[in-house]
Amino acid sequence: MAFESLTDRLQQAMSKLRRKGKVTEADVKEMMREIRLALLEADVNLQVVKEFTKNVRERAIGVEVLDSLSPAQQIVKIVDEELTKTLGSETVGIEKSPKIPTIIMMAGLQGAGKTTFAGKLANHLMKTENARPLMIAGDIYRPAAIDQLKVLGQQLNVPVFDMGTDVSPVEIVRQGLAVAQEKKNDYVLIDTAGRLHIDTQLMDELKQIKDLAQPNEILLVVDAMTGQDAVNVAESFNQQLGITGVVITKLDGDTRGGAALSIRQVTGAPIKFTGTGEKLTDLEVFHPDRMSSRILGMGDMLTLIEKAQQDYDEKKAEELAQKMKENSFDFNDFVEQIDQVMGMGPIEDLLKMIPGMSQMPGIENVKVDPKQIARQKAMVYSMTPAERENPDLLNPSRRRRIAAGSGNSVVEVNRMIKQFKESRKMMQQMSKGNMNIPGMDQMFGGGVKGKLGKMAMNRMVKKQKKKKKKRK
Template identity: 90%
Template sequence: MAFESLTERLQQAMGKLRKKGKVTEADVKEMMREIRLALLEADVNLQVVKEFTKSVRERAVGTEVLESLSPAQQIVKIVNEELTKTLGEETVGITKSPKIPTVIMMVGLQGAGKTTFAGKLANYLKKNENARPLMIAGDVYRPAAIDQLKVLGQQLDVPVFEMGTEVSPVEIVRQGMELAREKKNDYVLIDTAGRLHIDEVLMTELKEIKEIAEPNEILLVVDAMTGQDAVNVADSFNQQLGITGVVITKLDGDTRGGAALSIRQVTGAPIKFTGTGEKLTDLEVFHPDRMASRILGMGDMMTLIEKAQQEYDEKQAEELARKMKENSFDFNDFIEQMDQVNNMGPIEDLIKMIPGMSQIPGIENVKVDPKQIARQKAIVLSMTKAERENPDLLNPSRRRRIAAGSGNSVVEVNRFIKQFKESQKMMQQMSKGSMPAGMDQMFGTGVKGKLGKMAMNRMVKKNKKKKKKRK
């Protein structure tokens, strides 16, 4: 993720405080120096850094903090709250029109990912709101932009309105809007052209499209990899078009992430979505509090739970729970679970969403090799139906056949079967309400551990209520 180096630096700065029983003003000053350097290295806007560190310092040196029983925890809480405030405090969704269609216009520089985001947003609206969006291909300058949008439309079964590259984008949008009203599409997503830099021709065209389409949302799509320059681009687009929100793409890349921390403060426009991968499902609603927790290495259980709930329905979850309890979880279930976990995203990213996991030494180096997962899948697919349903049938001769059929060694097959049987035991323990060995460390022990588990249960219940309301 983009914030890994920043997370590491901030954890180091606050880790020194956690070791102290009593915190002095000098300790706070030293921590603030470290935080300031960490933010500047992450390419955060200088003015934003100054305002952030000033706010934290003023709150952290208060008497009630320094003389409290756990000043270090209080200061970490303050840093978390101020970081959330910098990122925008509240989650801001799409502004809907009182009458259909709701019009969303995508703007930004060339290569920022506007066309891909249009596809991701169409997919998101279909899945979460059962919407019927129409995408308008308004980028007539970039080679293959129209074709790219049409391919995305075919994949998603979403109509795409286009008139080729010889018609003016303004006319394309005008006729596209007429079609959307006629077909009663509830959303219109307008993909516009970008340039390598902001110029007068681009802005004039975008202003004309804005006048015709009267969009409810003008979303500025910025590439996280452009760093500090993304803030200048956002500021310029905001001044000339009046953007209503920001989308940050490629946040999964090897970037410093400073743009995300700066854009909200500089433009006043909320960050609404983040792109976290290449797949059409790799789109996340931006939650400032959750992002602040991730940056500080405190995990993000809510996003992890939501990702899991997207892949599992209640019937699947009940069936899995029954199999775990009866110890009848077999290799067919294993394949199904593996596919669902892979759909949630890279396993190493999911691990870091668990509170406390980011503080385990060496966790940042954990990488799950997709080839290893493919090899394990090949082992299962080389089994007969009876073997998948009853692992006890796997005697040495069967294991040799499976190894030959899957392109693995017998040693690898034996290791995999042993791991599967161990996971079966662990699942049975969990289904009976007892935590397997080592799992308690995820929450901690004693009162702190109980509070952690209670907090997680509360989040699950809260999320279920939200889901019912949406329905």
């Protein structure tokens, strides 16, 4: 996952301060030296690094910080605030047109993921706004680009307008917009061909499409793995097209992530979305404050809650809560929960969104093998309906049959059943309000059971309720 090495380096730099009761100016300078090195190694733009470290140092060596009761916490807070500012301070959404359709044009280098992003954005708009988008296939140069967009359209049940590869992209966009007006589509997503920012002819083509379509948004799609050159690409596209926002793809890859920290500061264009995988659901609205918390290893509970809300409907959640309370959670529910959680993304990434988890020893080694999950589901599917509903029926002879039927050993079946029972026990404790779960003592400043934890959770729940009311 992007930012992992940066997160580790920043945590190491700040952990030295946390261990000190009194922080001196020399301690701050030493920490800033390590932070500067960490940012440079993560491929953050040099000018951005200079400005960031200068701002943090000036604020951190102030009398009100060094003389405070907890200077280390104050400095971590300053680093978080300055990092959030570098990333853009506020969440910036799609600029909607006062009259339909809202036109969004994608631009960027070849291979950055524009076509995939078009599909992801269409899916996002349909889910969050119940929108009716139309996608226009304007990439006539890349082999199979039009076919790829059509496949995405079929998966999402979204119309795709194309005229093959023998018509100019400008004419395709012209006729596609006419269709959108006729069909009353509220969004038009224009997929354009990838091009180098130094390719004059193709850049002129983009300018013609811009002049014709008058898009509300020109989103530059940038591959996070491009590294430092991503900033140069963004700067050039911005000068020639006037981009309104940036989309950073492949943040789930083995990348240093510095481009994300640099682009906002260098171009002034806000980062609006991040792509975190290949699935059409792997798209996140970019929240600077949450990304800062994630980079600093402080978790991201709001995004975790939102992910859960997307995959759970309220009725099912109520049914599950009741089953947990009554201790009637069975293997059918177990499989359903596995599918729901796996749909939210890799478990190891979800764990790191929980505050405090990234500091837990060995968390970086936590890996969930999809094959192991498949083996557990095979064991459940080898049970009879009665056994799934009543795990207490599983005597030794039944367990041997399940092992044979699922291609596992009896030891593995016993282990899975034991894990299931422990999970059910823990769920029942949580449903009764007992949140004293081993390994969670330090979260939310003294445990989830602590006052601070309850306050934090209440604030998050209230915030989510407000958002829901606004959407309605």
